[in-house]
Amino acid sequence: MIYSISDRLDITNILDKFPYEVSGGQRQRCTCARALVAGAQLILADEPTGALDSISAHTLMETFNEMNRTLKATILVVTHDPFAACFCNRILFMKDGNIVSELQRNDKTKDEFLLDILFLKELIKDSASERLIYQCFRCFSFCLKLGKMEA
Numbered sequence: 001m002i003y004s005i006s007d008r009l010d011i012t013n014i015l016d017k018f019p020y021e022v023s024g025g026q027r028q029r030c031t032c033a034r035a036l037v038a039g040a041q042l043i044l045a046d047e048p049t050g051a052l053d054s055i056s057a058h059t060l061m062e063t064f065n066e067m068n069r070t071l072k073a074t075i076l077v078v079t080h081d082p083f084a085a086c087f088c089n090r091i092l093f094m095k096d097g098n099i100v101s102e103l104q105r106n107d108k109t110k111d112e113f114l115l116d117i118l119f120l121k122e123l124i125k126d127s128a129s130e131r132l133i134y135q136c137f138r139c140f141s142f143c144l145k146l147g148k149m150e151a
Helices: 002-008 024-038 053-071 110-123
Strands: 042-046 075-079 090-095 098-104 131-136 140-145
Touching: 002 024, 002 053, 024 042, 024 053, 042 053, 053 075, 098 110
Parallel strands: 042 075, 075 140
Antiparallel strands: 090 098, 090 131, 131 140
8 A cells, every 4th residue: 555655646656765965845735645645534735835846736626535435544745836726625714714615526527526616716815815715515525714805
């Protein structure tokens, strides 16, 4: 299992390295691999795609999605990346500690859902403290922290 996950997250070549010997993105992928190998039922991930290139970020989000489907794991992710959110089925938008809106993916593709996310993000853009909480069915969830956007 360790080797299949490390292959999938492209970290097999660094399994014998210490954290100070690898990049930030490799450390992030190693942290996610540890949670996957341990069979965690709850993963709290703060900016898991923040130091990753787009291919690695997509692979990680697909891995989280698969983990949710197969292990029924709950994954809570705090991110600035709307793309990461489009892997979800349900999004709760929070502002100043209150839920202000909700999106559900239903039968939409990731691309269609991403457009919905970006549109609603633009509608509630007036506060730097905005947070989106993404919750997919089967307890797969994300949280997106928004920065203030210019019109």
